[in-house]
Amino acid sequence: MQTQPPSAFSHRRPSMVERRSSITAALASSTAGRVESRTATPEASIPFLAGLEKPLPESIPEEVDVVICGTGLTESILAAALSWQGSNVLHIDSNSYYGDSTATLSVNQLTTWVEKVNKGDMANYTDASLYIPNDVDLQSLQANKDFGIDLIPKILFAKSDLLSVLIRSRVYKYLEFLPLSSFHFYENDNFEKMHNTKADIFQNQSLSLRTKRNLMKFIKFALTWETQQELWAPYKHRPIMQFLQDNFKLETNQINELIFSIGLCTSQDITTPEALTRIKRFLVSFDVYGNFPVMHSKYGGCGEISQGFCRSAAVAGTTYKLNASIESYDAKTKIAKLSDNSMIKVNEKIVLSTTQKSPFTPPASFYEIRRLTVIVKKSCDEWFENGESSAIVVFPTGSLKTQNKYAVQAIIMGERSGTTIKGSTVWYLSTIETGEKGKLDLEAALETMGDSLLRESSLATLDSQSMMTSSSIRMGSEFPGNIKSEATLKYYLRVSYVQKTSIPHSDVVKPMQYRRSSVTVKEDQGGDIIFSSLPSSEISYDGIITTCKMLYEKIVGSDDDFFDVDFEDDEEAQQDETTVTSSTTVTSGGVGAGAGGNADKIDSAGLPQSSGNVIEGDIDMDDNDGAVEFADDMEL
Template sequence: MTSAVKSRRASMAERRPSMAERRPSGLNSRRPSVIPYLAGLEKPVLPTLPSKCDVLICGTGLVESILAAALAWQGSNVLHVDANPYYGDTCATLTIEQIRAWCASVNDGSPGFHGFSKAMLHIPSPHKLNSRDYGIDLTPRLLFAKSDLLSLLVASRVYRYLEFQSISNFHTFENDTFDKMMSTKEEIFVDQSINLPTKRLLMRFIKFVLEYELPEGKKIVESHMNENFVDFVHNIFHLSPKQVNEFCYTLGLSPMPKISVPQGLSRVRRYLISFSVYGDFPTLYSKYGGPGEISQGFCRSAAVAGATYKLNTSLKYYDPKTKIAYLNDGSKVNITEKVVCSPSQAPGGSKNVPKMQYEVTRLISIVEKSCKEWFAEGENAAVVVFPPKTLSTMNAYPVQAIIMGSGTGSCPDGQCIWYLSTIERGERARKDLQAAVKKMEESILRESEDGGFDVELSDNDVAIQANGNVSVINSVKLGKSFKEFVPREKLKYLFKLIFTQTTSVAPFGVVSNNVFEKAEETEHIDAGPDEKVIYSSMPSTEISYDGVVTEAKVLYSKIVGSDDDFFDVDFEDEDEDNANTRNIDDESAIADDTEEFQSEMAFEL
């Protein structure tokens, strides 16, 4: 038995409760709805799989889970399986022990882990960590307040399974300091480090970004269509290189330096129009886990609509002539419509998987420090971006970092998780990420309250916001003061994981029908075990959720024929829901006693 198999089996019983399970499970505490809170499970089904279904979906990643829910609510009979002992697949949120098993499986080349490679894990003192206290995202993401995924979460009522928190602090690393980007008119107005002419230039550019789709703006964009966005902003709006970097890489979250004018404008606009939609912040994240938690939400929705779920189950072979799918547990399922599979769970010998030519390298660190100095008041997370050429390695691509504090539910008090990523390749990528971690370490030790250093700030260094909060606006002064400071403490790393993931989706790419055309054109002669299987894509290099709903709709159209009725569900009104509270003994009731049904559960979240 390989080390990967042993590790996977050892981790099968370990599972963090999802957001829905953390809520009180008593009947009186539930708010009834068409998609009820699942504080445990849907009434469990026997482990025997159905002999027939309309659509078989392999892999419970975010795209596949959205697809399963959309199909189930449309009326399709969906069987949704996953080779892993947990939900989320390539987007999973895992405990420490599950990460150990995941690394072993990746490095052994085990089935179900295609697309990941070169996983290196270091845990200095494993006995000091309670595995289930941690929720580590394989593909961390930020949710913009104005986005198609958030709209879908609301329309589908899946948001009821989740809890979101805000992120408003976006920091840019330059000149050995981390500056917080001033992106609103109010912040720019009170920032005394910016002179009046510069403020006017900034206001002019922000106004243009918000209105560039109007006739006058369109003419300007069309005349500079093929220019580099960075050059366009500098030459037309006369902003400094530092300000251009902040708009392009920090607010726009561009993963690469050379982007077109339309691409750059759309990304900056995404940030600006998301600000103040729900409050003084542009982005959110799901508590207790990112895409993994949202995937579980859509799986729950699909289960309510009638989908069947089974973990530790993978596709071995699909015969398009008989339309029979053969699974690794020995069962056979007749498929009336389509088979959809995640590339990570492709059958051995598959010839149909989309070519994964793009890379993202991720470094995840858990540090024994709250890192609250980077967070806005009342928040528990922040974003840090290292633009090109700002690290000692002279990084060609930006390094993006998402910082998650203990208030996110992903780690214990007094600790923090750093998620860093870059689309640089090979050893250069790893060097860039290590250099960025070093700068983050130096910064948090300097700026933390217990670092043993204090800086005297004058009235010109701070500003009082409209809500009464005091903000430091002269971070340059802080940076200069801190530069020669040697902290009394050292940062303690509890966990470090670095790995590479490949994808078929190009940076800024939008998934379209031609991504899946190969499956339709495959000839039976010399075909692999996946003939006629439609493959989804590995997660993109984005740290936003852009493209996720688009891909789910494209897959939905390949199965149904169009996306006209994609989540077109006539949910009952809230008042009607309250008037029809479900009885705990009804067929659709929730089974709260998970241990009682542990041996029978086919849907375990």
């Protein structure tokens, strides 16, 4: 097996440890070379990860309990959970990079990936196309390591099972998280900023007093909707829109905001319980860590988090090997042959990502997500809240010129996200509409966003020259999108593709159905082979841990001890969890040790502390108390 020579380190993208702002000074103060500096443990005591921090091992074990093929997010979390439980795990990937189907790729890696998809070498990805304009220097673009394109971009709710696992497993120490509070939805040729606080609602002059009362009444109901079955039970199998009209007398635009922006639903036809579950998810996540409900990881999404769990798994004893796949498996002898002719006895199970090379036929994936990613040559600060570098833009049903049947959702990442260069922004658009119609919907959404942004920029420039006003107009509650600009949106690249999954689009709020659809056991191999599905169309990470626990249960027998670990630094870790949940700074730099944070000091876990905008006391991640104050009664 080939190992990476030390000289190659100077050309690769910096590791997560090197990018952590909280230990940058410690690394910079070392007089040793780059390779030598990694042999010293930084102040935050972050251990090495075999295959990420140093060359891969020369050999692999002859016998293991579990072989996991694919270093995607689900498989990486599983590897860490099994390793800390005591299983001997071999974790391989047929790619030369970590992340598999959920990787964060450089432009050069993305180019190769598109070629593999179109050759049929990447199962469950189809119809990939990459376009780079002629005025872009292709060689410089591919050589630039500052671009990080997520194949499956996602956001993290402040109250979610993944965040709970990140804290419990201590993997959050390897990552940086930034806040996201800017949500916009497009309706009646306008982009409207979502009203997500009491202040927003009551200061909005466009809402009548009765509408404000009804909105607050609904929000209070939504926080405890499960206990008020007499109200929603008659609508159990009926659309949420009808429920909101009948019981809370809300108007269409308020309903669309609740369904598509707060609930992040993809259709008006979503049933009442499903929509209420999604809306409550947003409400209980608000004000947990600050004045925002959602976060995103810096330097990439799924790919970055998966590397964090791979690091944790390696610390617990998992062996890693890239550019490796399973060539054959004998269910009688339980011997697996790898692509380098290694022979390994597998005592328990083999877990396979459906995108990995293997001699087994993966299960069919019937559900499609069409994706369009564009790196725009513009900072797009108009979309962001002050101090932030990300936003969500939603196009509800029927809002586009294509009369879209399903919502188009867009995640916008600016330069402070660590995934693009200065003066540019990454736009991730997606829809569950299939075929040519899905492609047209995404193009229409892209055109609308581009025209509106260019028009706003033109107005800002005009104002600064003729009226001496601010050179950057903030996007108000209404931002006209129907006035065309003569300018043309410029970009570095566009990539589009179709991702397939076996998980139905609505199953993220149906845990039992989600468990059944996300895991497939190959009975013809004695039950030894288990396939994990690609993530669902859900824009958040919700559902990922459900899949991981299902896989864990198939191997161990129960998920009762999933990440139930007594770490050696357990007392310190408990303090860290309290710090994360009760003393995390809410600044323009974000949550965790963000480079742009304005924290007064950094604690031993690399987390900034501040007296402003923090949660008092420890938070039980399973409680629903994060946003109760949001819906307190108010005198009108």
